[in-house]
Amino acid sequence: MxxxxxxxxxxxxxxxxxxxxxxxxxxxxxxxxxxxxxGVLQDIARSSSYRQQITGPILVMPYTKVWHEWKTHSKTGERYMHERQSSGRLYFLPERFVLNGKVGTELRARGIYEALLYRSDNRLSGAFKLPARLGLGDDLGLYRFDKPFLSVGISDIRGISNDLQLTFNGTQLGFEPGSGEELFGEGVHAPLPALDTQGGKTLEFAFDLKLQGTEQLSIIPVGRDSRVELTSDWPHPSFVGEYLPSSREVSAEGFKAQWQTSFFATNLEQVLHDCVSKSECNGFSARTFGVSFVDPVDxxxxxxxxxxxxxxxxxxxxxxxxxxxxxxxxxxxxxxxxxxxxxxxxxxxxxxxxxxxxxxxxxxxxxxxxxxxxxxxxxxxxxxxxxxxxxxxxxxxxxxxxxxxxxxxxxxxxxxxxxxxxxxxxxxxxxxxxxxxxxxxxxxxxxxxxx
Incomplete structure (x- = not known):
C-alpha cells in the first residue's frame, strides 16, 4: 500500500x-x-394533578376488644379479674367490584412544550358480603365497634372534580376528605350507619368519580370479582401494571379495554392481611393495572x-x-x-x-x-x-x-x-x-x- x-x-x-x-x-x-x-411537564402536572391511582373502596370497621383474665396479686397472692383492651380495625374487600370509565384527553401547552391531561368520568359500583359474625366466631361478643366507613384511596385528590355522593343500600351518604386509613394514602371516605355484625348480608354501593390526571390512570382490583372497562379518545394507549386487558380495541379514534380479575389471580386478601399485620404494603399497592397516556412520537x-x-x-x-x-x-x-x-x-x-x-x-x-x-x-x-x-x-x-x-x-x-x-x-x-x-x-x- x-x-x-x-x-x-x-x-x-x-x-x-x-x-x-x-x-x-x-x-x-x-x-x-x-x-x-x-421539568415543564412536571410544572404543568404540579399545577393540575399527577398520575392517578384508585384504591378501593374498602370497608373499614374500627373496634375495641375487651376481655378479662385472671391475675395473682404479687404481695397478697390473691387472684383477681383484670380487664384488658386493644383496638384495631377490620378490613373487608368487595365481593364484586365494577368500574366503568370514560376518559377524555386534552393538551396543555407552555411555551413550545405540551402536556397531555386526561379527565376520567368513572362509575364505581359493587357489593360487600360480610362473613358470618364478621369472621370472629365466638369471640364476637368481646368486640365493641365504632362507626364503620368506606375508604377510597386516590393518589392525588386535587384531581377530584365532582361532589362525591355514595349510594349505600339505597341510602345517600356524603364523602369526607381523607381516606381515613393511612395504609391507603390520600383519598376520601364515607361514614356508614351501624352494620349488622352477624354478617351474611349483601351491601350494595355505587358512586360517581370524576378524576383529572396526567400520564397514567391505574386501578387496584379490590373485588373478589373485579371488572373494569375504560374507553377513551386517545389512540396510543400503553397498558401497564400486573394484568393486561382481557380484551381491547384500539383505533385511530381511541381505545376500549376491559379487565377482569379475581382473588385467585390477585391474592389480594392475603396481600392486604400482610399490609395490615406486617406493614408491608408494597405488594398491595403494586397489584395494579391501567393505561398510560403517552405520546409514542417522542x-x-x-x-x-x-x-x-x-x-x-x-x-x-x-x-x-x-x-x-x-x-x-x-x-x-x-x-x-x-x-x-x-x-x-x-x-x-x-x-x-x-x-x-x-x-x-x-x-x-x-x-x-x-x-x-x-x-x-x-x-x-x-x-x-x-x-x-x-x-x-x-x-x-x-x-x-x-x-x-x-x-x-x-x-x-x-x-x-x-x-x-x-x-x-x-x-x-x-x-x-x-x-x-x-x-x-x-x-x-x-x-x-x-x-
Whole structure:
C-alpha cells in the first residue's frame, strides 16, 4: 500500500473520530432539552394533578376488644379479674367490584412544550358480603365497634372534580376528605350507619368519580370479582401494571379495554392481611393495572436514537467518497471530507430544533432535504460533475431513508442495520474486485478535486 493511500485512510479515520465531538455535544443538547421538557411537564402536572391511582373502596370497621383474665396479686397472692383492651380495625374487600370509565384527553401547552391531561368520568359500583359474625366466631361478643366507613384511596385528590355522593343500600351518604386509613394514602371516605355484625348480608354501593390526571390512570382490583372497562379518545394507549386487558380495541379514534380479575389471580386478601399485620404494603399497592397516556412520537427519543447511528452514517458516506477517489482516480482533500462530515453532523442539530416545532417525520424530511441539497451541490463541484453530484445526493438520500426506516422499525432495527452494513460491504467488494490496491496513489490523479 502506498504512503499516500495510508495517509488518506488515516486522515479519514481521524476525521471520523473528530466528528464524534460535535455529535457528542448534540447528544448532550438532546438530553438537556429532554430534561427541560420533563421539568415543564412536571410544572404543568404540579399545577393540575399527577398520575392517578384508585384504591378501593374498602370497608373499614374500627373496634375495641375487651376481655378479662385472671391475675395473682404479687404481695397478697390473691387472684383477681383484670380487664384488658386493644383496638384495631377490620378490613373487608368487595365481593364484586365494577368500574366503568370514560376518559377524555386534552393538551396543555407552555411555551413550545405540551402536556397531555386526561379527565376520567368513572362509575364505581359493587357489593360487600360480610362473613358470618364478621369472621370472629365466638369471640364476637368481646368486640365493641365504632362507626364503620368506606375508604377510597386516590393518589392525588386535587384531581377530584365532582361532589362525591355514595349510594349505600339505597341510602345517600356524603364523602369526607381523607381516606381515613393511612395504609391507603390520600383519598376520601364515607361514614356508614351501624352494620349488622352477624354478617351474611349483601351491601350494595355505587358512586360517581370524576378524576383529572396526567400520564397514567391505574386501578387496584379490590373485588373478589373485579371488572373494569375504560374507553377513551386517545389512540396510543400503553397498558401497564400486573394484568393486561382481557380484551381491547384500539383505533385511530381511541381505545376500549376491559379487565377482569379475581382473588385467585390477585391474592389480594392475603396481600392486604400482610399490609395490615406486617406493614408491608408494597405488594398491595403494586397489584395494579391501567393505561398510560403517552405520546409514542417522542422527538427527543428518536433524535437520540438517530445519533446512535451517526458513526455508521458518516462512515458509509466517507466510504462512497473514497470509492470515487479510487475508482475514478479523483483526489479529494481531507478538508473536503471534513466539510461534508460537518454537514452530516449538523443534520442532527437541525432535526432536534425543527422537531420541537413540528412533527418528527416532517422535521426529518426537511433536515434531510437541506443536507442532501447542500452536500449534493458541494460534491458536484468537488467531483467536477453535476451527474456525479446528483448520484452522490441520491445515494445520501437513500441512506437517510434507510435511517428513518431504522428509527421507525424499533423491533427490527438491529436486523435492518446488519443487512445494511453487509450490503454496503458487498457493494464495496464487488466494485473493487479488480482494483490493484498497490497502484492506488502511485500515479497522479487525472482529475484533481481541489478546493
Amino acid at each position: 502506498s504512503r499516500i493511500l495510508a495517509f488518506k485512510l488515516g486522515a479519514i479515520a481521524l476525521l471520523i473520530l473528530l466528528l464524534m465531538i460535535p455529535l457528542t455535544m448534540i447528544d448532550g443538547l438532546v438530553n438537556e432539552r429532554q430534561y427541560l421538557r420533563q 422527538q427527543y427519543l428518536k433524535t437520540e436514537r438517530a445519533i446512535k447511528y451517526a458513526l455508521l452514517f458518516i462512515g458509509l458516506t466517507f466510504a462512497v467518497f473514497f470509492l470515487f477517489e479510487v475508482l475514478k482516480r479523483m483526489a479529494v482533500h481531507p478538508v473536503q471530507y471534513a466539510l461534508v462530515g460537518m454537514s452530516l453532523a449538523l443534520f442532527y442539530l437541525l432535526l432536534l430544533s425543527l422537531s420541537e416545532h413540528m412533527g418528527f417525520a416532517m422535521a426529518y424530511a426537511l433536515s434531510a432535504l437541506a443536507c442532501v441539497s447542500l452536500i449534493g451541490f458541494y460534491v458536484s463541484h468537488v467531483l467536477h460533475s453535476w451527474h456525479r453530484g446528483a448520484a452522490f445526493g441520491a445515494l445520501l438520500g437513500a441512506l437517510y431513508g434507510l435511517l428513518f426506516s431504522l428509527l421507525s422499525a424499533e423491533d427490527y432495527a438491529l436486523l435492518m442495520g446488519s443487512i445494511l452494513v453487509f450490503a454496503v460491504l458487498g457493494c464495496v467488494m464487488v466494485l473493487t474486485r479488480k482494483l490493484d490496491w498497490y497502484s492506488v496513489g502511485r500515479s497522479a490523479p487525472t482529475s484533481p478535486a481541489t478546493l
